[in-house]
Amino acid sequence: GAGVSQSPRYKVAKRGQDVALRCDPISGHVSLFWYQQALGQGPEFLTYFQNEAQLDKSGLPSDRFFAERPEGSVSTLKIQRTQQEDSAVYLCASSLAAGELFFGEGSRLTVL
Amino acid sequence: KNEVEQSPQNLTAQEGEFITINCSYSVGISALHWLQQHPGGGIVSLFMLSSGKKKHGRLIATINIQEKHSSLHITASHPRDSAVYICAVRVGNEKLTFGTGTRLTIIP
Numbered sequence A: 001g002a003g004v005s006q007s008p009r010y011k012v013a014k015r016g017q018d019v020a021l022r023c024d025p026i027s028g029h030v031s032l033f034w035y036q037q038a039l040g041q042g043p044e045f046l047t048y049f050q051n052e053a054q055l056d057k058s059g060l061p062s063d064r065f066f067a068e069r070p071e072g073s074v075s076t077l078k079i080q081r082t083q084q085e086d087s088a089v090y091l092c093a094s095s096l097a098a099g100e101l102f103f104g105e106g107s108r109l110t111v112l
Numbered sequence B: 001k002n003e004v005e006q007s008p009q010n011l012t013a014q015e016g017e018f019i020t021i022n023c024s025y026s027v028g029i030s031a032l033h034w035l036q037q038h039p040g041g042g043i044v045s046l047f048m049l050s051s052g053k054k055k056h057g058r059l060i061a062t063i064n065i066q067e068k069h070s071s072l073h074i075t076a077s078h079p080r081d082s083a084v085y086i087c088a089v090r091v092g093n094e095k096l097t098f099g100t101g102t103r104l105t106i107i108p
Helices: none
Strands: A005-009 A010-013 A019-024 A032-039 A044-050 A053-054 A065-068 A075-079 A088-095 A105-112 B006-007 B010-012 B019-025 B033-035 B042-048 B050-058 B059-064 B070-073 B083-091 B096-097 B102-105
Touching: A010 A019, A019 A088, A019 A105, A032 A075, A032 B096, A044 A065, A044 A075, A044 B096, A053 A075, A075 A088, B006 B083, B010 B019, B019 B059, B019 B083, B019 B102, B033 B070, B042 B050, B042 B059, B042 B070, B070 B083
Parallel strands: A010 A105, B010 B102
Antiparallel strands: A005 A019, A019 A075, A032 A044, A032 A088, A044 A053, A065 A075, A088 A105, B006 B019, B019 B070, B033 B042, B033 B083, B050 B059, B059 B070, B083 B096, B083 B102
16 A cells, blocks of 8 residues: 555444554565554554564563564554553554654554 | 653744754664654654754754754744654664654644
């Protein structure tokens, strides 16, 4: 596609539900990043892939958060047993190695 | 203390004014990004800098590596420039560290 595509754009989950957020990066982009943006805050790093390898997951806030990119293209961020504090916009970005970043529109998660 | 500090946090100006947003950082970086985020919208990359100065239309970005400081300037500001402007630095393994953003409002 022409840009980074994220789905769903909006997700409402009941506390305790599992959610999966998808990111389709720009074709050929080796680097893929996930960020979490709470309301009124700047984005916070979650995790980073280079192709299928997850090189940095230091930003994942708990073991309820899991990300994968099994074929080096599409990535999924999974949140198990969602809590209210997980409510945020989850942003995906991709780039060629060390190049300009392209962001998706984000997935807004609301946990009730 | 955040590794990336932006000032001001909020800025309101009249249409046509010259705008400056500042970013200071405390770590060694490989690149600095200026990003724009409209309310409810995604993030758009404006500039990626590792040295010197870049210009795109009415936007100018400068960086001083020795002083660990960058500025984003907007000339002849327009209400459509109203957005949050975010400075982010690339360190180490390519992850970005973001500032908290500057909320710019341009009044017609």
